[in-house]
Amino acid sequence: MEYPQLKLDNQICHRLYMASNRIIRNYRDPLIQLDLTYPQYIVMMALWEKDGITIADLLEKTAIDGGAMTQILKKMTDKSLLSIVKDENDKRKRIIKLETHGSELRHQAAAIPDKIRCSFSHMTDQEAQQLIALLDKVNQEP
Amino acid sequence: MEYPQLKLDNQICHRLYMASNRIIRNYRDPLIQLDLTYPQYIVMMALWEKDGITIADLLEKTAIDGGAMTQILKKMTDKSLLSIVKDENDKRKRIIKLETHGSELRHQAAAIPDKIRCSFSHMTDQEAQQLIALLDKVNQEP
DNA sequence: GGTTATTATTTTGCACACAAAGTAAATATT
DNA sequence: AATATTTACTTTGTGTGCAAAATAATAACC
Structure with missing residues (x-):
């Protein structure tokens, strides 16, 4: 083969x-039960870990x-999962706060089977x- | 932690x-030189490996x-990279054929540095x- | 202290992933 | 051979990834 580096089979x-x-597609069905898309689910997981953070923090944590x-x-x-509040100390910033519905969804999300997860x-x-260790190496790249 | 499986750090x-x-983003700059997006580049790689295949074959090979x-x-x-031809044996099928411009692009693509690749x-x-071996396991899943 | 630069977020425009519905041609059923 | 099913592909609508430009508020500079 003239250019082996161009073979699809050789492409990480x-x-x-x-x-x-594929994995995001596998999440679709269980997440539809929660009325969430996959990126919305990532946002929820970030907020379940730490509520009341800024949008910049959320961007860093989720890589969205x-x-x-x-x-x-x-x-x-619009789905009453969270609210967006102005930071009074720095009016450029917005603080994201979970609403009741958003907090409660956590228990349902925890029930998504690990096999699907x-x-x-x-x-x-x-x-x-x-x-995980190898993907972390990839994600360390610039 | 109440639900460790919901921690972002634990999510493959x-x-x-x-x-x-991240990797697709890293490809953006070199591919812009070729006037290709990443999925278009995948299609090109599939065709450089085997020209004149059907759309169904292309879908299977690329997972697009x-x-x-x-x-x-x-x-x-529209970019004169390829043409779409009816299969005369089975008029449901379309056969994709590389045009001259598409074939020639291969040499430029081969010059994309492996570090970026x-x-x-x-x-x-x-x-x-x-x-690669671990990702193949993931991709074996239904 | 007024201008400039930086930070935080939003907007816009294009391309793609996906599901679901639609179309057309081949194949299977009877 | 008429109908039904399947196969191959297209269309449509929503959500997202990305770059680049825009906006607004703070910080930095002279």
Whole structure:
């Protein structure tokens, strides 16, 4: 083969692309029960961990795009999951606060089976830990 | 912590999501030189490997969404990268054929540095092979 | 203290992922 | 052979990723 680096089978990025799409797709059904999309679910997980943070903090924690975040938060506000409050100390900032409905959803989310969560029935715990470590290396890149 | 499975740090899927987005983002600049998006680049790689295949074959090889593929191929046709031909044996099928411009782009694509291609300056070859094997396990899932 | 630069967020425009519904042609059923 | 089913692909609508430009408020500078 003239250019082996152009073979799809040799491309880590294509495997990541497929794996990411596949897992998000597997989440779709359980998340529809909660009336959440996958990025909205990430926002919820960030807020369940720490409520009342700024949008900038949320962007850093979730790695969601800033432009998308505005739209996502607007939709989540419409669903009464959270509210967006001005920071009185610094009026450029917005603070995101969970509403009752958003907090309560946590218990339902915890019931999503781990098999669906990770979609790794073929994978041992050790392999999962290995995968996490390798993905962290990828995510350290600039 | 009440629900450790809801912690973002414990989520393989969130790491996959970040890693996939990051690598595709890293591809953006070199691909802009070729006037390609990342999914269009995947289609090109599939065709450079095997020209003259059907859309169904292309969908299987690339794991791109069917609805998106129609639009992607239309845009690539407009850029004279390929043409879409009816299969005379089975008129439901379409055969995708590279045009001259599409074939020639291969040499430019081969010049994209491996560091950008894989975005893994922190990663040894052995770790890359490990990651590939683990991602293949993920991609075996239903 | 007024101008400039930086930070935090929003807006806009394009491309794609996905589901669901639609179309057209081949195949299966009877 | 007429109907039904399946296959191959397209269309539509919503949500998101991304870059670039816009807005607004704070911080920095002279």
